[in-house]
Amino acid sequence: MLIGTPMPRAKGWRKIATAVWGWPKDPQVYGRLEVDAVPILEAVQTLRERSGARVTPTHLVIRAIARALAENPSLNTRLARGRFHPRDTVDIFVIVAAAGGGDLSGVKVRRADELKAPEIARDMDERLEAARTGKGELDKAKKLMEILPPRILGWTLRMSAFLTSNLRMHMPRLGMPREAFGSAMVTNVGVFGITEGWAPLSPIYRVPMIVLVGEIEPKPWVVGDRVEPRPVLALTATIDHRWVDGYGMSGFVETFKKYIANPLAYED
Numbered sequence: 107m108l109i110g111t112p113m114p115r116a117k118g119w120r121k122i123a124t125a126v127w128g129w130p131k132d133p134q135v136y137g138r139l140e141v142d143a144v145p146i147l148e149a150v151q152t153l154r155e156r157s158g159a160r161v162t163p164t165h166l167v168i169r170a171i172a173r174a175l176a177e178n179p180s181l182n183t184r185l186a187r188g189r190f191h192p193r194d195t196v197d198i199f200v201i202v203a204a205a206g207g208g209d210l211s212g213v214k215v216r217r218a219d220e221l222k223a224p225e226i227a228r229d230m231d232e233r234l235e236a237a238r239t240g241k242g243e244l245d246k247a248k249k250l251m252e253i254l255p256p257r258i259l260g261w262t263l264r265m266s267a268f269l270t271s272n273l274r275m276h277m278p279r280l281g282m283p284r285e286a287f288g289s290a291m292v293t294n295v296g297v298f299g300i301t302e303g304w305a306p307l308s309p310i311y312r313v314p315m316i317v318l319v320g321e322i323e324p325k326p327w328v329v330g331d332r333v334e335p336r337p338v339l340a341l342t343a344t345i346d347h348r349w350v351d352g353y354g355m356s357g358f359v360e361t362f363k364k365y366i367a368n369p370l371a372y373e374d
Contacts, residue, residue: 133347134307137355141366143322143337149223149369157224163339164200164294164319165227166369171317172196172218173372174361175289181314181350181358182289186272190349196220197288199313200230201305202237203297211237211244214288222373246281263310271312287311296321302340314349318342 146163153161175182175196183190196219201212213233215226236242247266251259266282269275276284290313295303298321305318320340327336345355365372 135345135347136304137343137345137359138302139341139343139359139363140325141339141341141363142327143339145368145370146339146366147322147337149373152370153224153373159224159227160231161223161227163296163322164292165223165230166366167317167319167341168198168200168215168218168226168292169221169223169369169372170362170365171290171292172198172215172221173365174358176219177361178354178358180354183314183349184271184285184312185348193285193289195289197285199287199291201291201293202234211242211248212291213237213242214283214286216288223369224373243278243283244281244286246279248281250281267310267312285312287313290314291316292319293317294319296339302342304342305344307344307346313346315343315345318344 143163146166149166150161150163153159179192180190182193182196184193185191195217197214197216198218199212199214201210203210213230215221215229218226221229233242237245251262254262270277270282270284270286274284275282287310291305291311293305293316296319300321301323302320303318305316307313307316318341320342322337322339324335325338326333327338329336350358
């Protein structure tokens with residue numbers, strides 16, 4: 107086509123699309139993994155009998171993520187002013203339903219890579235009730251945010267993320283602890299009967315990934331040279347591409363899969 111030749115105008119859906127959307131600015135990429143849940147369920151039962159703690163598949167996923175971050179420290183970092191700074195510890199933030207399911211809250215499991223699954227379960231149980239009843243460490247900030255108008259709220263949230271993550275300020279009296287969302291985040295929709303979903307990353311989280319745990323359900327599965335029904339757990343991850351690419355993610359996934367394939371080997 108000759109230079110200067112008029113190009114055809116966008117019409118129909120293309121016209122609507124070009125009017126609604128601008129250039130992509132979002133660094134999110136996505137990953138999905140299905141795993142045989144038999145070792146997970148066996149580990150849950152064994153660990154409950156041994157420890158008396160209310161261990162669930164989510165606690166094992168938290169443990170696997172924490173181990174993978176510890177063994178791949180380039181992911182256990184915070185991004186500030188174009189530089190990646192190592193985090194002091196591996197902390198996993200777990201999103202939970204609050205206000206009877208009408209809202210969200212959460213708890214941060216500190217030094218999760220140093221804890222066994224029953225210890226993670228006990229640590230969460232101690233603080234989950236407070237989070238679900240509006241008395242968690244982030245709830246003071248949430249109450250303040252509720253009275254702010256939307257135009258100011260967005261700026262306030264970004265500023266609080268900058269202060270607590272970039273500058274590492276610690277303001278618990280305002281409900282703004284240092285690096286509030288830890289090294290990574292986990293949420294479980296399996297408890298609502300949802301098999302699979304994708305959780306969004308928010309600019310205020312300042313984490314490289316959020317992992318969503320679905321409901322375990324029976325599916326055809328290859329075992330040796332045959333296919334048989336097995337309980338299968340679907341896991342999805344939303345990942346910030348600024349932190350990692352496919353090659354960089356491979357080490358994390360390898361460590362994660364080794365744990366999930368045989369949790370009891372790491373819990374004894």
